Amino acid sequence: MGPVTIAARRRSLFWRIHFWAALIASPFAFIAVSTGMLYIFTPQIEAALYGQLERVAPQEARLPLDAAVEAARKAAPAGFEVLAVTPPARAGDAVRVGFGPPRPGAGAHAGHGEAAAATAAPAARPGQGGERITVFVDPYRGQVLGSQRDQDRFSEWARRLHSRLLQGESLRWMIELAASWMLVMLLTGLYLWWPRPGQPALPRSGARGRAGWKQWHAFIGVLLGVLSLAMVLTGITWSKYAGENVRALRDWSGQASPQxxxxLHSMPQGQQLSYQQAWDRTRALVPDAPPQLTPPRGPHGVWRAGSADRRHPASRFDLVLNAYDGQVLYRAGWDDQTAFGKATAVGIPFHRGELGVWNQLLLFVFAAGVLFSLVSGWVMFFQRRRAGALGLPKLLPGAWRAAPPVGVVIGIGMCALMPLLAWSAAAVIAIEAALHWRQRRA
Known part of the structure; x- marks a missing residue:
């Protein structure tokens, strides 16, 4: 058996696997990419939808942050407690105060007036029924601009549409299945595109029909390969089944982010820091990163602060302060992150288009390219398929035995990491075995 024959058998095998990957992933990938294109422009859409809540006319001086929190409490549902406060990062920003239903023991350990809030507002308010809400307050006038259930925001709706088609956990597996096979499609496509003698890497002008579709399908797929790899891998990190394995591998290798x-607790010694004092203390420690504050729960609670701005991953921080004197009990920043933590801190906001307009435009071009690859692949399939035939790419005899050892190892590793890929691959192998048995009997 000469090397050309082995190369031909391997190529037919990769064509076959590439086809199965496209067959399985395409419907779900088309939905994921289409809904993802909508999610990309969330900042602009939300600015248009909620500008009257989030933006204010700047004045000479802001009121103390506590005044805004107190105004928000009066507008919150009865009994709800403050979960987090996001002070204004810019002069025209509103204060955001997040509320949620009382947690176990909240009545006994409530701090900063949560217990009194139970009688501050009537029960029939937005957010009743165990849902979190955000109240927006003008930091200059102390005026409540409105409130909103967190689940009603466009970003939350678009996220649920993209990741689970608004169906809770029941359809989440479909997106994970698509991501798994898209990775297979990407790797096999790269192998098939890899230039061979007499085959140029760049598209040739003048090609028409299936040949034209084929060269542009391959070229655009490879051109977007790095982006595709980044998008698929970051998506897999927060998937349900593969994500659990990724996180387990992360923890086993010592790459978990510092926590x-x-x-950690505070010892009562006078009055706890006010919201304004906690904000001032946080800004003194981390002056370049807009914070989100979490108030202490009860006399032994602590102030917690973290970055409220996803556009600058290197500015992310976690801070825990003594509730009474502001002493630093814990602090972690970019330099304390593991390599995996840094990769996800950049990769996940990039996946969501949160790093700026350049990020959004790049993702839009990427999504358009993926849609072209999916559509062109099916155009080529129907151009090749003969009437009455399945249209499967031809598999040369001995193709499975010609699989390169490196490819086998990579495939086994991917299946071990991605359970849905393993189960669906087993189904594909069973179908292939049935087709082989049928062919031998024919």
Whole structure:
């Protein structure tokens, strides 16, 4: 058996696997990419939808942050407690105060007036029924601009549409299945495109019909390969089944992000820091990153602060302060992150288009390219398929035995990491075995 024969058998095998990957992934990938294109422009859409809540006319001086929180409490549902406060990052920003239903023991350990809030507003308010809400307050006038259930925001709706088609957890597996096979499609497509003698890497002008579709399908797929790899891998990190394996592997390898110790607490000594004092203390420690503040729960609670701006991953931080004197109990920033933590801190906001307009435009071009690859692949399939035939790419005899060892190892590793890929691959192998048995009997 000469090397050309082995190369031909391997190529037929990769064509076959590439076809199966496209067959399985295409419907779900088309939905994921289409809904993702909508999600890309979330900042602009939300600015148009919620500008009257989020933006204010700047004045000479802001009121203390506590005044805004107190105004928000009066507009919150009865009994709801403050979960987080996002002070204004810019002069025209509103204060955002997040509320949620009382947690176990909240009545006994409520801090900063949560217990009194139970009688501050009537029960029939937005957010009743165990849902979190955000109240927006003008930081200059102390005026409540409105409130909103977190689940009603466009970004939340678009996220649920993109990741689970608004169907809760029941359809989440479909997007994970698509991401798994898109990775297979990407790797096999790269192998098939890899230039061979007499085959140029760049598209040739003048090609028509299936040949024209084929060269542009391959070229655009490879051109977007790095982006595709980044998008698929970051999507897999927060998937349900493969994501659990990724996180387990991360923890096993010591790449988990640093976490504040669970039992950090404050010893009562006078009055707890006010919201304004906690904000001032946080800005003194981390002056270049807009914070989100989480108030202490009860006399032994602590102030917690973290970055409220996803556009600058290197500015992310976690801070825990003594509730009474502002002493730093825990602090972690970019330099304390693991390599995996840094990769996800950049990769996930990039996947969501949160790093700026350049990020959004790049993702839009990427999504358009993926849609072209999906559509052109099916155009070529129907151009090749003969009437009455399945249209499967021809598999040369001995193709499976010609699989390169490196490819086998990569395939086994991917299946071990991505359970849905393993189960669906087993189904594909069973179908292939049935087709082979039928062909031998014919």
């Amino acid at each position: 504040a110790p669970a039992r």
